[in-house]
Amino acid sequence: MPEPQDEMRLIAEELSGERGGETVFSGVSFALGSGEALMVTGPNGAGKSTLLRVLCGLLPPAEGQVSFSGGGEDWPDSAAACHYLGHRNAMKAALSVMENLAFWQRFLGNPHLDPHEALEMVGLDGIGHLPFGYLSTGQRRRAAIARLLVSYRPVWLLDEPTSGLDRASEKQFAELMGVHLEDGGLIVAATHLPLGLNGARELAMRGAEL
Amino acid sequence: MLALFLRETRLGVRAGSGALTGVLFFLAVVAVIPFGVGPDLNLLARIGPAILWIGALLASLLGLERLFQADREDGSLDLLLLTGHRHMTALTVFVKCLAHWTVNVLPLVVVTPLLGLFMNLEPLGIAAATATLAVGTPAITFIGAVGAALAVALPRGGLLVSVLILPLTIPVLIFGVAAARGAVADPDPFLPPFLILAALMLFFAVIGPLAAALALRWSGD
Amino acid sequence: MGAGMTDANPQATTLSGRLTALANPTRFIALADRLVPWLGLLALAILAAGLYLAFAAPEDYQQGSTVRIMYIHVPFAWLAMFCYSLMAAAALGTLVWKHPLADVALKSAAPIGAAFTALALLTGSIWGKPMWGTWWVWDARLTSVFVLFLMYLGIIALTRAMDDPGRSARAAAILTLVGFINIPIIKFSVDWWNTLHQPASVFRLDGPTIHPSLLWPLLICAVGFTFLFLTLHLMAMRAEIWRRRVIAMRRLSARAAERAAR
Numbered sequence: 001m002p003e004p005q006d007e008m009r010l011i012a013e014e015l016s017g018e019r020g021g022e023t024v025f026s027g028v029s030f031a032l033g034s035g036e037a038l039m040v041t042g043p044n045g046a047g048k049s050t051l052l053r054v055l056c057g058l059l060p061p062a063e064g065q066v067s068f069s070g071g072g073e074d075w076p077d078s079a080a081a082c083h084y085l086g087h088r089n090a091m092k093a094a095l096s097v098m099e100n101l102a103f104w105q106r107f108l109g110n111p112h113l114d115p116h117e118a119l120e121m122v123g124l125d126g127i128g129h130l131p132f133g134y135l136s137t138g139q140r141r142r143a144a145i146a147r148l149l150v151s152y153r154p155v156w157l158l159d160e161p162t163s164g165l166d167r168a169s170e171k172q173f174a175e176l177m178g179v180h181l182e183d184g185g186l187i188v189a190a191t192h193l194p195l196g197l198n199g200a201r202e203l204a205m206r207g208a209e210l
Numbered sequence: 211m212l213a214l215f216l217r218e219t220r221l222g223v224r225a226g227s228g229a230l231t232g233v234l235f236f237l238a239v240v241a242v243i244p245f246g247v248g249p250d251l252n253l254l255a256r257i258g259p260a261i262l263w264i265g266a267l268l269a270s271l272l273g274l275e276r277l278f279q280a281d282r283e284d285g286s287l288d289l290l291l292l293t294g295h296r297h298m299t300a301l302t303v304f305v306k307c308l309a310h311w312t313v314n315v316l317p318l319v320v321v322t323p324l325l326g327l328f329m330n331l332e333p334l335g336i337a338a339a340t341a342t343l344a345v346g347t348p349a350i351t352f353i354g355a356v357g358a359a360l361a362v363a364l365p366r367g368g369l370l371v372s373v374l375i376l377p378l379t380i381p382v383l384i385f386g387v388a389a390a391r392g393a394v395a396d397p398d399p400f401l402p403p404f405l406i407l408a409a410l411m412l413f414f415a416v417i418g419p420l421a422a423a424l425a426l427r428w429s430g431d
Numbered sequence: 432m433g434a435g436m437t438d439a440n441p442q443a444t445t446l447s448g449r450l451t452a453l454a455n456p457t458r459f460i461a462l463a464d465r466l467v468p469w470l471g472l473l474a475l476a477i478l479a480a481g482l483y484l485a486f487a488a489p490e491d492y493q494q495g496s497t498v499r500i501m502y503i504h505v506p507f508a509w510l511a512m513f514c515y516s517l518m519a520a521a522a523l524g525t526l527v528w529k530h531p532l533a534d535v536a537l538k539s540a541a542p543i544g545a546a547f548t549a550l551a552l553l554t555g556s557i558w559g560k561p562m563w564g565t566w567w568v569w570d571a572r573l574t575s576v577f578v579l580f581l582m583y584l585g586i587i588a589l590t591r592a593m594d595d596p597g598r599s600a601r602a603a604a605i606l607t608l609v610g611f612i613n614i615p616i617i618k619f620s621v622d623w624w625n626t627l628h629q630p631a632s633v634f635r636l637d638g639p640t641i642h643p644s645l646l647w648p649l650l651i652c653a654v655g656f657t658f659l660f661l662t663l664h665l666m667a668m669r670a671e672i673w674r675r676r677v678i679a680m681r682r683l684s685a686r687a688a689e690r691a692a693r
Contacts, residue, residue, distance in 0.1 A: 020595045022682055058288055080295045088285030094224040095217070104289070106213035109296055356609055360602045364592055373588060374606060377581040378613050381620035388624065403623075410616070421609050424526075428601040 007034045007070050008154050010055070010078060010186055014064035017050040023062060024050050025205055034070075034154075037177065037187040037197050042205030048190035049087070051205070052157045055188060056082045068155070074110070075154060082155040087163075089144035093133030097124065097143050100132055105150040112152035122146045123172060137164040145173060148180075156180060158189040171196065211297060214305050222313030228273045229317045235272060236318050239265035240325045251330040258329030259339050259390035262322055263383055266343050270315045270350050271375070275368040277310055277358040278426060287362075291426060299423035303355055307419065311351045319343045331394070338393030338400065342407060346386040349411040352418030353378050359425035382410055455531055456672045463669045470662040477655035484648035500558040502649055506656035507551035511579060514544030514660065518586075519611040522604035532668070534600030535675075537607060538590050539667035543660065545583035551576060571625035575618050582610045596675055 009031060016026030025047030032038055040048050053059040055066055057079035068078040075081035091100045101115035119125050122142040127135070135143060141164045148156060156177070162170050174196035177187055181197075189195055222228060243261050247253060254261075281287040290302050322343055326336035357375040361367030385407040392400035485502035518540050524533030555573060556566045567573070586603055593599035 018597075021597050021679070056292060058291065076295065079292055082292070084288060084292055086285050086288055088283070090285035090289050092217070092221055092284065092286070094221055099217075099220070103213050103217045107297070108289070108293060353609075356605070360589060360606055361592070363598065367592075370588060370592055374585045377578050377585065377617070378610065380578060381613075381616050384620045384624045406620075406623075413616075417609065417612060421605055425602060425605045428605075429598065 008075070008081070008184070008186065009033050009069050010081075010155055010188070011067045011069070012055065012064065013067070015051070015054060015061050015066065016063040017047055017054045017059060018062040019047075019050050019059075026063065028064075028203070028205075030201075030203060032186050032188065032201075034184040034186065035181050037181055037189065037200040038203055039195065039197070039200050040188065040190040040203045040205060041192060043192075046205035048205055049159050052084070052086075052159050052188065052190055056084045056157050058084070071154065078155065081153060082157050083148045083151075083153040085144060085148060085156070085158045085161055087159055089140050090147070091132045091140065091143060093131065095132060096129050097132050097135070098128035100143070101128075101146060101150050104147050108151035108153075110152045111150065113149045115146070115150055118146040118149040119143070121149055121172075121176060123169065138166055138169060141165055142169055142173075145176070149176070154184070155186045155188070158187065158191075160191055161189055162191065162193060162195065211301065211305050214297075214302065215309050218306055218309030219313055222309065228276070229314050232269045232272050232314050233317050233321055236265045236269040236321065237325065239268060240328065244328075255330040255332075255335075258326065258331045259335065259342075259394075260387045261329060262325060262339050263343070263346075263387045263390065265325070266315075266318050266322070266347060267350060267379060267383060269318055270347050271354060271372045273310070273314050274351070274354040274358050274375075275361060275371045277306060277355060278362045278422075279358070279367070282362055287426070294427075299427065300419040303359070303419040303422045303426070304352075304415070307348075307351050307355050311348050315347045315351060319347065335390070335394040339390040342386045342390045342404065345404070345411055346382050346407050349382045349407075349414040350375075350379050352411075352414040353382075355418050355422040356425065359422035359429065362426065362429050382407065382414075385410060456535075459532055460669055460672060463665045467662060467665050467669075470658055470665065474655055474658035474662050477651060477658060479655075481648055481651035481655045484651060488645055488648050497558065497561050498645070500554055501645075502652045503656075504551060504554040504558055505649055506653040507547050507554060508576065509653055510656055510660050511544060511548035511551050511576060513657065514540055514547060515579065515583070515607075515611065515614070517664075518544065518607050522607040522611075525600055525604040526608070534596070534604065535668050535671045536664070537603055538596075538600065539671045540664055541583055541586045541590065541603075543663050543667060545580065545587060547660065548576060548580040548583055552580060569625070571618075571622045574621045574625070578617050578621070579614070586610070596678075 011031045013029055014026075015028040017024055024045070028051060030038060040051060042048055050059065054061045055078060057066070057077070066078050068075065068081050071077075071081050090104075091097075095103070097119065098115055101118060105111050105115060113121070116125070116128065119128050122145050124139060124142055124146065127139070132140065132143065141162075145161065162173060165173065177189075177195065177197055181187060187197075187200075240261055243257075244254060247257070278287060281290060291299060293302075319340060322340045323336050326339055331339065354371065354375050357371035358367075360374065361371050364370060385403045388398070388403040389400055389407055392398040392403055482502065485499055488499075518537050521533045521537040521540065524530045525537065552573070555576075559568065560566055586606055589606055590599050590603045593602065
């Protein structure tokens with residue numbers, strides 16, 4: 001795993017985001033350092049998902065800016081430095097779980113864990129040969145979480161990561177996140193369930209005001 | 211990038227139906243023409259290259275709207291766009307186009323000789339039609355990628371994609387048919403239109419992926 | 432618009448943000464309100480003069496009175512191309528400078544351009560019937576204009592297919608530019624195709640050989656129609672801005688109702 005020299009920081013300054021030409025949040029600022037996690041909470045429509053998409057650069061911010069520093073040459077900006085786990089799992093139903101993971105490992109670069117190991121970490125060992133489409137909702141989510149492990153990225157942006165997971169898998173995932181933080185990673189997670197992370201800061205989004 | 215190509219072709223082959231539907235559509239279009247114009251073999255031989263080209267053009271438009279839509283639906287598109295610093299997005303689009311062409315359009319080129327026999331083309335004409343299709347259809351895929359990228363967020367964008375890009379494919383059709391005819395009709399030249407066709411393909415191979423990448427970047431929601 | 436950690440006075444920031452967003456279109460509407468009547472009057476005056484001159488102009492010794500169609504046909508054809516160039520410039524404005532008025536300009540120009548292109552095809556056809564003995568020939572010039580018409584329709588279809596004005600603006604801009612790059616290629620290939628297929632001899636109006644007594648009314652008509660186009664375009668842009676405001680207000684009131692219900 002590449003070890004950058006100085007501490008990595010993800011900084012959001014006075015961000016506001018738009019969806020469909022409509023401002024859904026504004027004035028969001030925070031600074032996150034290595035080993036820190038930020039829980040983004042709030043009701044539906046408060047702009048949690050939009051905030052995550054702005055952070056990784058999939059959506060342009062309506063105002064303000066996102067900056068990522070300390071990543072060196074490997075991670076010049078937040079788009080390069082982040083793993084994005086959205087609502088959808090980004091896996092092809094027609095390919096086997098292993099094929100899916102192997103593809104993302106080769107495409108994303110910076111290989112970290114072997115796909116077999118990654119599947120073991122999320123408790124899916126032994127089903128790598130099955131087509132992704134045959135998996136249950138919880139298994140699919142865990143396979144998508146395994147994607148975070150096959151390639152290394154310092155920043156994890158997670159959108160409702162535990163949706164569809166049972167209690168045991170949630171705990172397992174909390175441990176994985178803990179390990180990532182200990183390694184000096186950063187996590188921003190949008191959720192309305194507690195993720196069981198100790199010492200995580202909270203950013204409460206309220207719905208857009210008029 | 212090779213990984214992406216392999217994944218796309220594997221997906222296309224596993225899904226299977228796309229290529230088969232395209233070939234069947236091609237077959238159906240070509241088979242319907244004689245019923246429209248009459249079974250006069252001389253006439254068919256004369257308009258044969260044009261029929262093959264129009265059939266291939268329409269058939270190659272069939273699966274285009276799924277080019278990015280499938281990736282958008284399962285969230286892969288986000289990740290493909292996010293790796294923009296590692297793999298230029300236009301290059302990603304280019305590779306996806308190549309894979310799409312290999313799986314869905316190459317079979318059309320392969321069955322062209324057979325359909326050429328139905329059209330009473332002489333062997334040289336069949337070879338010319340196949341060669342022009344092999345060179346010209348990638349251009350349709352590349353320009354079609356722009357339409358597919360523009361309509362990626364539309365639930366029923368398929369027809370719209372065809373409407374948007376058909377006018378843009380007219381030059382490809384003109385030079386493709388001209389070259390295919392030129393090989394058999396004596397006074398008409400073969401090489402100049404064929405070379406222009408190749409130039410068009412290369413040109414679209416550049417601007418198609420670039421414009422499509424731009425459209426995808428901005429389709430974000 | 433709320434967000435936890437640092438929101439000093441969110442109301443103020445959004446209000447000012449919204450004002451700056453509105454400022455440009457508002458000023459534009461004021462300008463358009465003042466310009467439209469004058470431009471319209473000017474267009475009508477020039478057109479009246481041009482059409483009067485056109486009817487006073489001598490008849491063509493071959494075509495007789497039919498040649499007078501030229502005085503509207505040529506300006507329509509000119510505007511068909513002018514409008515597409517204007518849209519391509521607006522597309523650049525959207526893509527490069529992200530100017531808020533650029534996509535309004537593009538979206539509202541497309542139907543007008545399509546209408547002028549359709550008129551050019553129609554008048555060309557009416558002119559062609561007595562000249563060529565048929566309503567339509569696959570002449571290189573006609574075919575190119577026909578393809579241009581199809582491209583206009585494609586752009587209109589695309590802008591109508593998307594609800595979100597921002598996204599549809601960018602999509603239309605990309606399509607317009609790709610089309611613009613392709614127009615020379617299409618023109619070239621259609622010319623090539625036409626010479627290959629040896630068309631029946633077609634009457635051609637070659638620019639330089641036209642007699643000055645015909646040219647002046649033509650130029651004045653072209654200027655008049657161009658002013659007419661600009662007037663229509665300004666009005667369409669104004670309507671489009673108003674339409675967007677109505678949409679924005681409806682969204683806001685839907686939001687307000689949802690909030691009140693909570």
